[in-house]
Structure formats: structure tokens, C-alpha cells
Amino acid sequence: MNHPEVDEAKVDDYYLKIKKQAESAGYHLNPDVEFTKSLIKSIIINENRYGYGACPCRLSSGMREDDVDIICPCDYRDPDLQNYDACYCGLYVSGEILTGEKKLKAIPERRPSPEQREKIMINKKPESKDLPFPVWRCRVCGYLCAREEPPETCPICKVDKDRFERFI
Amino acid sequence: MPMDHVDGDNKGELVLYALSTCGWCKKTRLLLEDLKVEFSYIYVDLLEGEERNEIIEQVKKYNSNLSFPTLVIDNDKTIVGFNEEKIREALV
Structure with a gap:
């Protein structure tokens, strides 16, 4: 057990x-x-x-x-x-x-x-705006950065790359 | 169903759905033990396969959020979370 x-x-x-x-x-x-x-x-x-x-x-x-x-x-x-x-x-x-x-x-x-999460996932499509770089947001601490990809590790709260979402 | 059983005063059929890793679940179990009531409990995170799915569906019937601890009294009343006041009130 x-x-x-x-x-x-x-x-x-x-x-x-x-x-x-x-x-x-x-x-x-x-x-x-x-x-x-x-x-x-x-x-x-x-x-x-x-x-x-x-x-x-x-x-x-x-x-x-x-x-x-x-x-x-x-x-x-x-x-x-x-x-x-x-x-x-x-x-x-x-x-x-x-x-x-x-x-x-x-x-x-x-x-x-679980059901709500599924719906959120389906409706979540990154917006494509005419920016030189996409903006990524750390979902844990809110840190924002504009670059091709999110960083390996959040420089503020140290979480992994997959905790970032496309913000703009 | 692999429920663990704790003996005590019968205040209705009490089933505690809990996680073995959760601090609030532990506090809830200890409160029920302190109140010396009879209850059954199950650690959903330790279940696997069909058994796990079955119990998850059972919890969702009472608490669609599937959060823990979920305490079910007489297959009817549900207390979600470590709500000491509500639990004490329900088990007078």
C-alpha cells in the first residue's frame, strides 16, 4: 500500500x-x-x-x-x-x-x-500577430520574453521550458 | 474494492477518497480518527488500471472537480477539502 x-x-x-x-x-x-x-x-x-x-x-x-x-x-x-x-x-x-x-x-x-481542461486545450490556438518575435509567458511566475523559443529554464523561477505558453 | 476500514462509532456510512501524498487528506483522516467515527478510506493515487478508473468515476459523481479529499456521507452528502467545521457539524 x-x-x-x-x-x-x-x-x-x-x-x-x-x-x-x-x-x-x-x-x-x-x-x-x-x-x-x-x-x-x-x-x-x-x-x-x-x-x-x-x-x-x-x-x-x-x-x-x-x-x-x-x-x-x-x-x-x-x-x-x-x-x-x-x-x-x-x-x-x-x-x-x-x-x-x-x-x-x-x-x-x-x-x-478534467473535462474543462480538455475544452481549454481545444480552444487554445496561438494567435499569430505580425511581430518580429513571438512573446512567451512563464505560466508559473509570469515572466515574459520575446524570442523564437522559450528558454530552457525560466530565468526567474527556474521551471522548465514546457511551462511556457505563447502569449502574443 | 480495496478500501481500508477504521472502526469507531457509526455515524452513517463514511467514505473518504484521498491521496496518499496529500497533506490535507492526511489531516482529514486524522480528524476522523480523532472523532472516533467508523469510516472507510481509499488512496486513489495508489490504484492502477480498471480499478483506478472505476474509483475516479465514483469520485466524480460526488465531486466533478475530482479533487481530494472528498468525503462522502451515506452516498449522499459530500464534503470537499479539509473543512474541519463542516466535518464536525456533519458528524455530531
Whole structure:
């Protein structure tokens, strides 16, 4: 029933890595270290299981192209931080939760349902405008760049190329 | 169906659809254990093939968003997410 154990040292390394990354980009990890590390352990489990660090609080399909919006940090982190002071899992929190002014609560799911996602995919056609370069948008942090292809790694939030969408 | 069963006071038929990796699912399971109620639970992310599809369709009947935790009471009332207040209210 249970998954193979994840080495605690690996969890600690991962925790320090994303904490540093989050703080350098103006994000905050949940200060409840035990809760946060248990989520990180689950992300590592998902990396081992699926080959990508899918959100531990959502059901993964096992296919990266279907789950690209829920690879942690997910596409929904920024709007959820803005509206609810936390991401869906409670891994990332707002400054007000960090300082204890607000309390962490479970929040509603923002990700469209499987059927809605299918419809969105069908209706999504890149607009072709008369520009010297297409504009690409990082769906995780909103970084924009005008070039033939998105970068290998987002220079701001470090996510992979497939997290970019054609913006203009 | 590979449901795990937890013994306790019978407050109706409680089924918790959860993910083994999810922090809020764990909090929900621990709350039900704290409340000492009888319930069944299943980790949908650990299922495979036909069994997985079957359970997914079951969850969607109660919660079309297919999000977790989904707690179903008496095949009728659904509580989505770790909503401590609602769960306590429903199980008085």
C-alpha cells in the first residue's frame, strides 16, 4: 500500500534548495517545517513515481503533458497566494501567514476539472500577430520574453521550458 | 474494492477518497480518527488500471472537480477539502 521510503537527507536537501529559491524570488515556504517537509517528501515520491514533481494534493495522470500545470510550483500558486494567502497544498504561503497575522486554511481547487481542461486545450490556438518575435509567458511566475523559443529554464523561477505558453 | 476500514462509532456510512501524498487528506483522516467515527478510506493515487478508473468515476459523481479529499456521507452528502467545521457539524 505504501510507497518506498524517501531518504530524510534528500528531503532536507530539497527543502533547503527550494527555500532558498523561494526566498530569492519573494516567495515564502510554510513556516510549519514538519508539514512542509512532509509535502516535499511527497513531491519526491511523485518525482520517483512519475518522473516529474507533480503536486502532492492533486491526482496525477502519470503523463507530463497532461500534468504540466500541476508540476510544483504549479500554475495556480500565484493566484491562490493572492486570493487565499497560500497555494493549494499549503507549501507556499503569503507574508501574512509567515508572520502569523493570518492562519493557514484549506482552500478551494482552482484547477479546471478534467473535462474543462480538455475544452481549454481545444480552444487554445496561438494567435499569430505580425511581430518580429513571438512573446512567451512563464505560466508559473509570469515572466515574459520575446524570442523564437522559450528558454530552457525560466530565468526567474527556474521551471522548465514546457511551462511556457505563447502569449502574443 | 480495496478500501481500508477504521472502526469507531457509526455515524452513517463514511467514505473518504484521498491521496496518499496529500497533506490535507492526511489531516482529514486524522480528524476522523480523532472523532472516533467508523469510516472507510481509499488512496486513489495508489490504484492502477480498471480499478483506478472505476474509483475516479465514483469520485466524480460526488465531486466533478475530482479533487481530494472528498468525503462522502451515506452516498449522499459530500464534503470537499479539509473543512474541519463542516466535518464536525456533519458528524455530531
